[in-house]
Amino acid sequence: MGGAILLGALAIWIVGNFLQTPASFASVLMIGITNGAIFGLIALGYTLVYGILELINFAHGDVFMLGGMMAATLALGLFSLVEGTSAYVLYPALLGTLVIAMVFCAALNALIELVAYRRLRGAPRLAPLITAVGVSFILQNVGLIWKGPGYVSLPRLLPQGEVFSAGGVSYTWDKLIVLLVTAPVLVGLILLVQRTRAGKAMRAVAQDPDAARLMGIDVDRTISFTFALAGALAGAAGFLYALYVTTLRFDVGFQQGLLAFTAAVLGGIGNLAGAVLGALIIGLIQAFNEGLGWLSPGSDWTQSIVFSVLILILVLRPEGLLGERTPEGG
Amino acid sequence: MRRVRARAGALRAQALALAGRYGGDRITARWRRLPPRLRGPLLPVLLIALAAGYPLYRNDLFALPVVGSFPLVGTAVAMLIFTMMALGLNVVVGYAGLLDLGYVAFYAMGAYFVGWFASPIFAGHSAHVGSVGVDPRSPGIHVTVWLLLLGAGIATAIVGVIIGLPTLRLRGDYLAIVTLGFGEIMPQVARNGDDFLGTGVNLTNGAQGINPIDSPGFGSWLHDHLGLPEAFSTAVNRVSLFYWTALALLLATVFCTRRLRDSRLGRAWIAIREDETAAAAMGVPLARSKTWSYAVGAFFGGIAGAFYASFKGGTFPEDFFFNISIFILSMVILGGMGNIWGVIAGGLLLSYLDREGLANIGAWVNSTFGSNIDVPKYEFGIFGIILVVVMLFRPQGLIPNRRRKAELEAGVADEPLSGMRSQ
Numbered sequence: 001m002g003g004a005i006l007l008g009a010l011a012i013w014i015v016g017n018f019l020q021t022p023a024s025f026a027s028v029l030m031i032g033i034t035n036g037a038i039f040g041l042i043a044l045g046y047t048l049v050y051g052i053l054e055l056i057n058f059a060h061g062d063v064f065m066l067g068g069m070m071a072a073t074l075a076l077g078l079f080s081l082v083e084g085t086s087a088y089v090l091y092p093a094l095l096g097t098l099v100i101a102m103v104f105c106a107a108l109n110a111l112i113e114l115v116a117y118r119r120l121r122g123a124p125r126l127a128p129l130i131t132a133v134g135v136s137f138i139l140q141n142v143g144l145i146w147k148g149p150g151y152v153s154l155p156r157l158l159p160q161g162e163v164f165s166a167g168g169v170s171y172t173w174d175k176l177i178v179l180l181v182t183a184p185v186l187v188g189l190i191l192l193v194q195r196t197r198a199g200k201a202m203r204a205v206a207q208d209p210d211a212a213r214l215m216g217i218d219v220d221r222t223i224s225f226t227f228a229l230a231g232a233l234a235g236a237a238g239f240l241y242a243l244y245v246t247t248l249r250f251d252v253g254f255q256q257g258l259l260a261f262t263a264a265v266l267g268g269i270g271n272l273a274g275a276v277l278g279a280l281i282i283g284l285i286q287a288f289n290e291g292l293g294w295l296s297p298g299s300d301w302t303q304s305i306v307f308s309v310l311i312l313i314l315v316l317r318p319e320g321l322l323g324e325r326t327p328e329g330g
Numbered sequence: 331m332r333r334v335r336a337r338a339g340a341l342r343a344q345a346l347a348l349a350g351r352y353g354g355d356r357i358t359a360r361w362r363r364l365p366p367r368l369r370g371p372l373l374p375v376l377l378i379a380l381a382a383g384y385p386l387y388r389n390d391l392f393a394l395p396v397v398g399s400f401p402l403v404g405t406a407v408a409m410l411i412f413t414m415m416a417l418g419l420n421v422v423v424g425y426a427g428l429l430d431l432g433y434v435a436f437y438a439m440g441a442y443f444v445g446w447f448a449s450p451i452f453a454g455h456s457a458h459v460g461s462v463g464v465d466p467r468s469p470g471i472h473v474t475v476w477l478l479l480l481g482a483g484i485a486t487a488i489v490g491v492i493i494g495l496p497t498l499r500l501r502g503d504y505l506a507i508v509t510l511g512f513g514e515i516m517p518q519v520a521r522n523g524d525d526f527l528g529t530g531v532n533l534t535n536g537a538q539g540i541n542p543i544d545s546p547g548f549g550s551w552l553h554d555h556l557g558l559p560e561a562f563s564t565a566v567n568r569v570s571l572f573y574w575t576a577l578a579l580l581l582a583t584v585f586c587t588r589r590l591r592d593s594r595l596g597r598a599w600i601a602i603r604e605d606e607t608a609a610a611a612m613g614v615p616l617a618r619s620k621t622w623s624y625a626v627g628a629f630f631g632g633i634a635g636a637f638y639a640s641f642k643g644g645t646f647p648e649d650f651f652f653n654i655s656i657f658i659l660s661m662v663i664l665g666g667m668g669n670i671w672g673v674i675a676g677g678l679l680l681s682y683l684d685r686e687g688l689a690n691i692g693a694w695v696n697s698t699f700g701s702n703i704d705v706p707k708y709e710f711g712i713f714g715i716i717l718v719v720v721m722l723f724r725p726q727g728l729i730p731n732r733r734r735k736a737e738l739e740a741g742v743a744d745e746p747l748s749g750m751r752s753q
Binding site: 054056088109115116117120125126127128130131133134135136137138140141142144145148254258261262265300301303304307308310311314315 | 410424427429431496497500503504506507510511512515518521522525566652654659663707708709710711713714715716717718721725743
C-alpha cells in the first residue's frame with residue numbers, strides 16, 4: 001500500500017519532469033544509464049561475495065577506489081596519455097590499463113579474503129563484518145597516502161564527440177565506451193557463473209558449502225576465486241570511473257561503494273541480474289535528482305534519497321526486487 | 331552468624347599469616363582483611379576520587395615515557411564524553427547484540443537539539459528560559475542547558491525508536507545497513523540543512539554550523555548563596571567545570587547501564603543476543619526489547635552529543651561522519667563488547683589516542699629516530715588495523731565479558747557463517 005503510493009508519486013515526478021523539459025530529460029536519462037553501468041560493476045562484486053559468504057564486504061568500494069587510482073597512475077604515468085593522444089596509441093594503452101587494473105584489484109581482493117576473512121569463517125557474523133570495516137579504513141588510508149587528500153584529476157581521454165544527436169540531445173562517445181566495456185564484462189560474468197565448472201562450483205558453495213566439499217569442491221579455492229572475480233569487476237569499474245568521471249579521491253570508494261551496495265540490496269542481494277537492475281535504478285535516481293529541474297532536491301540530497309530508498313525497500317520488500325525471500329531478510 | 335564470624339576470623343588469621351610471610355605484601359594482606367562489603371566498592375571509589383581530582387593535580391604530574399605529559403583536561407572532557415557514547419552503544423551492540431553502524435546519528439541529534447534551543451540560530455524568535463551567561467536581550471531561543479541535556483536525551487531516544495521500528499523485522503546484516511543508512515543521511519542533513527530539501531528553511535546553518543551554543547551554569551542565586559559557578563562560560567576554571575560535569579554524566583551512565591543490564595529488560599537483551607529464536611520461544615518480547623535497547627542507547631548518545639556541543643560551543647556537520655560511528659564501535663569492540671569496564675577502557679584509550687596520543691607518539695618517534703612521519707595522517711589506517719587485529723586474534727576484546735566470550739568461542743550468538751571452516 002505504502003509502496004504503491006510512493007511509486008505513484010515517483011511516476012508523477014518523472015512524467016512531470018519529462019513533460020517540462022523533454023530534451024534535458026533525455027540527456028539526463030543517458031547519464032543515468034552510464035552511471036548505472038559503472039554502479040552495476042561494483043554492485044556485482046558485493047552480490048557475488050554476499051551470495052557465497054553472506055558477508056557484506058565493506059572493503060569492496062575501496063578496492064574499486066584503488067582500482068581507479070591504479071588506472072589513473074597507469075594512464076598518466078606509465079603510458080603518459082594526454083588529451084588528443086592518437087587513437088592507435090590511446091586504445092591499446094587504455095586496454096592495457098584496464099587489464100592491469102583488473103588484475104591488480106583481483107589480487108588485492110583475494111588477498112583481503114585470505115588475511116581478513118578466512119580465519120573468521122566459523123565465527124559469528126559480526127566478526128567478519130567488523131574486519132571488513134577495518135580493511136576498508138586501511139585501504140582508504142592507503143589511498144590517502146598514495147595520492148594525497150585532494151582530488152586526482154585526469155584529462156578527458158575518452159573522445160567527447162557525438163555518436164548521434166536527435167532533437168537537441170546528443171549521445172557522446174565516452175558514454176558509449178562505458179557501455180561497450182560494461183556489456184561484455186556482464187555477459188562474460190553471467191556465462192561464467194552459469195556455464196563453466198568454476199561457476200558451478202561457486203553456485204554449489206553458495207548453496208551449501210559442506211555438501212559442496214563432500215562433492216569434492218575445493219571450497220577455499222572457490223571462495224578465493226569469487227573474491228578475485230569481484231575484485232576484477234571492481235577494477236574495471238575503477239578504470240571506467242577514472243576515465244569517465246575524471247576526478248577521484250581516497251574516499252570516493254566509500255561513497256560509491258555505499259550506493260552500489262544499495263543497488264545490490266535493491267535488486268535482491270545474491271542475485272546477479274538484480275544487482276544490474278538495482279544499479280540502473282540507482283544511477284537513474286542519482287541522475288534524475290541531480291539533473292532535473294522540476295521539484296528535485298538537487299545533488300546535495302542524493303545520498304539521503306538513495307538511503308531513504310534503501311530503507312524503504314528493506315522495510316517493504318526485504319528480499320529486493322528480484323530476490324528470493326530468505327529467513328534473514330524476511 | 332557465629333560461624334560466619336569464626337570464618338572471617340580464620341580468614342583474617344590466614345591473611346595475617348600471609349602478610350607475615352610476604353613482608354612487602356602488606357597492602358594485599360590488608361586488602362584481604364577488609365570485609366567484603368567494603369572491598370567491593372573500594373576500588374571504584376578510589377578510581378572515582380582519582381578521576382575527580384584530575385584537573386587539580388594534572389599540572390603537577392610527572393612526564394610519561396613515549397607519550398609525554400598526561401592528557402590535557404580539555405582532552406579528558408572529550409575522552410569522558412566519547413566513553414559515555416561508547417557505553418550507550420554498548421547497550422545496543424554489547425547487550426542486545428544488534429549491530430548499529432549509524433550511532434553518530436544520535437550524537438548529531440543531541441548536538442543539534444542543544445544547538446536549536448541554546449543558540450542564536452532562530453534569530454526571529456527570542457525566548458530565555460533559565461539560561462545563564464547570555465545577554466537576556468540577545469536573539470534566539472536560550473533554554474538552560476541542564477534541561478536541554480535531558481530534552482536531547484529524550485528527543486534522541488524517540489529518534490532511536492523511529493529508526494529502530496522499521497528494522498525490527500530485520501536481522502543481522504540488514505539491520506546494520508539500515509542503521510548505516512540513517513547514519514549517512516544525518517550528516518548530509520546537517521551539512522545541507524541550511525536549505526532543507528531545497529525549501530529554504532534553515533535548520534542547521536549548513537557547513538558553518540551552529541554557534542555559539544550556551545554553556546550550563548547555576549545562575550546568580552545559587553552562585554551568591556552556595557558558591558556554585560554562575561555560568562561555565564565565564565568561569566575561570568571553565569574546562570575543569572565541564573570535566574566534572576562530564577565525569578558525573580559518565581558515572582550516571584555507568585550506573586544506569588549496569589542496573590539495566592541486571593534488570594528484566596537487560597536479561598531479555600542478553601537472551602536475544604544469544605539466540606533470538608530461543609528467546610522468542612521463551613516468551614521474551616522481541617520487538618519491545620529491541621526497541622528499548624535502541625531508545626536507551628540513543629538516549630545516552632543524545633545527552634553526550636548535547637553536552638559535547640555545549641562544551642565546544644558549537645556543532646558542525648563534519649563532526650558526524652561515518653568514521654565517528656566506527657570510531658565509537660571500535661571502542662566497544664576493542665574494550666570487550668558487553669563489559670562495562672572493558673568499554674570504559676576502550677573508550678578512554680581510543681579517544682585519547684585520537685585526541686593526543688597518536689600525535690605525541692608520532693612526535694616521540696620522530697625525535698627519537700630522526701624521522702619525519704605525520705602520524706595523525708595514518709590515524710584511520712591504524713584504527714583499521716586495530717579492528718582487524720583485535721577481531722582476528724582477540725575477538726572478545728581487551729577485557730572480555732565472560733558470557734560473551736563463551737558465545738564468541740562457541741559461536742552460539744548467531745548461525746555460524748554457513749558453518750564453514752577452512753581445512
